[in-house]
Amino acid sequence: MKLAGRAFLAALLILAAAKHALAEEPKSSGTGFTVTADGWLMTNAHVVEGCERIEVKGRGIATDPRIDSTNDLALIKVSSDKPWTALTFRRAPTRLGEDIVAIGYPLADLLSDSVKITTGNVNALAGLKNDTRYIQISTPIQPGNSGGPVVDRDGFLLGITSATFSKKAADEIGITAQNVNFAIRASVADLFMQSQSVISLSGDKATGQPVLSTADLADKIAPSVHQVLCYGKLEPQASVQREETVTSLPRPAVSGTLLDATGYDAIGFDYATLKDVSYQDCRNACDSDGQCKAMTYNAKHRFCFLKNDVVALIRNRDAMAAYSSSKAAEIIMSDFTSYSGMDIPGGDYKRIRQTNYLECFVSCIGDNACKAFAYVAKKKECWLKDVLGRPKATKGIELGVK
Template sequence: MRFFFPCLLSFLLLLDIFGGATWAEEPSSSGSGFAVTDDGWILTNAHVVRGCQRVEIGNTGEAVDLRMDSHDDLALIKASAGVQTRPLALRHDVIRLGEDIIALGFPLNGILSDSIKMTTGNVNALSGLENDARYLQISTPVQPGNSGGPVIDRYGHVIGITTLQLSKSFEDKTGIMPQNVNFAIRAGVAALFMEAQGFKVSYADDDKGAPVPSTADITEKTTPSVYKILCYAATPTIEANQTLKQPLPPSNPPTGVQGNVNLPPVNQPTVTFINQNNYDAIGFDYRSVKHVSFDNCLQMCENDGRCQALTYHKRLHACMLKYDVVALIRNKDAAASFISSKRNSVKITDFMAMSNVDITGGDYSYIEQTDYFTCFIGCVSDQRCIAFSFIPRRKQCWLKDRMGTPRAKKGVELGVK
């Protein structure tokens, strides 16, 4: 008993010393990202940084700026002033089915080691769920925390950004157990987002014919450009990459797709539309109506919660409602309209769209079993491409690097920069 009071006094003294201490704050979720400029801009997924009170970029400290496009699930975050980064180049060449790829990132933060992880695989499909041409399906195994990391080809060029994976809830709803079904948003979509934000995109040089580096060499070269992204929320949030319990907005993949965090219900503001005469909206059509006026078409879109954009064919009096819109191209026979919330992300291009017209010669690349949107993205993200011809009936796309003689050709959709 003679030692009780001194021990108690020591314990109370220690309690007084440490009682006011601030313990290390734990991140509410995590993801990955990679440098796209040399002055600290990092590209990642929007769902990695959405709802964060603050964001930390690897060992560089807190992010000081944020640009986000929730529609395409992309975000740009800026490291603090003075941070120098080594950008990865985006590939503008056509992506081929089956080509070898590498995914980089920081999965399972707090469980696995803190070091970067790499997995290898292939391009399984040239579109995502429900033929969403913004995505690639990939076989590289990914885990919670990989979101936002780069998917690179065997030369180290970015072809996509790891974004989604089918989760257990998909099995619960369908009875089908997905095995390694993952998706990456195309680098071309990221390029459009960056350009809309005023960034100059760094495109990769053509490496055709060059020796293919070893997996170890290319991983060693690219990993310094990849960063762990830590989200610190104002209030506790759901752990990273839990199954989505509610659907994303209609233009996003359905429930059963795994992202980074659950999205809270959003109070939808009053939707207003921006009209653009003599333009065609590039997006995914889900409904068409003939023999209507432009005002009727616009009213249908305004009253439909799914509709984010429309194209009205003035000569045919036809209305096409779209889930989304990524760009506008010039078309004297058309009028477009899109929701005002997309003002900063829609790219108004100098492309001229013409129907039943083709250009002779100039073909340097060919994409089969595709759609108009993928053909457009393939050309707009390729510095070499100045025009494309798309044949809907055959689902064929031809990219052109020089202009021949325009000629009338039924069944061809022509796009010219």
């Protein structure tokens, strides 16, 4: 009996060891940070896309992922009995050269698995090819930093770590660029949150409040920053760290005489509107009409807009566009993102009266100072803006942000 008991115990130990050895390992990891007191976290879309299961280490399994692939943002929700500490979005605009801090979990499988902090500066107020959704930062970025917060010296959120200048791009230009990294502006993330009915905290530094030391800043921000683990099948395009070389439109899929562009709105002159139809109905209507050069389908409202001309494509997460291959060489490759029912108060430097949306859009594209435009359809007014402030929901306004 003793020998049988020992053999049984040994078998249990072997089985336990085997289970431990076969424990599931994450496919990739990144960083997220709390944006609401009830457990919503922000991270990069490329951190969580393609995951069968998402875990916020030490807090639980994330559910209800909300993805904005166009702007590389994602929201995930975790239910937990422990309290959440949300970061505050800064209202004041980002300044060139200001001191910043990035917090995250870089190289957690090689270095320590604790949160890490790096300091740097805002090097430029735009990203690659003048993409004003981004700021360029000098804080060192490594795989695992993706989705982490970039804060000012008072702990207010300025951006979300997203990308670094790739080795491939460096090889192509023959220059090894140092500390060329990019963060998505907090204002872009705030727009995404509003589109998902998730309300952020916002604020500014109180007058006379002293600047925090790096150590005190780490103590303040670290409780809001968490490691995000991706388990299961990972899609080929997903990665721990995205490397940017250019900002461009997705490569369209060719089908007949029309080219598809999901997540975009075709900007042109509408000559017909179809209501309560499917995307395929909309596409077929354009394909069979000789004067139709492009179409936009609004999935949210099931509206179809047929256009007899097209000049540009503008990002819109609720839209699906298609355009004639004969117009492909003429279309402006726009870096704008469109938001319905949104406005950015302030920053207006030019008003254009008795105009339409297309003319408003083209006016902003042709003006280097313009970072955004707001079109008021009821008044046929266009407002050009040179400052990206805090957005808010506003009925009747069509907002376009570079």
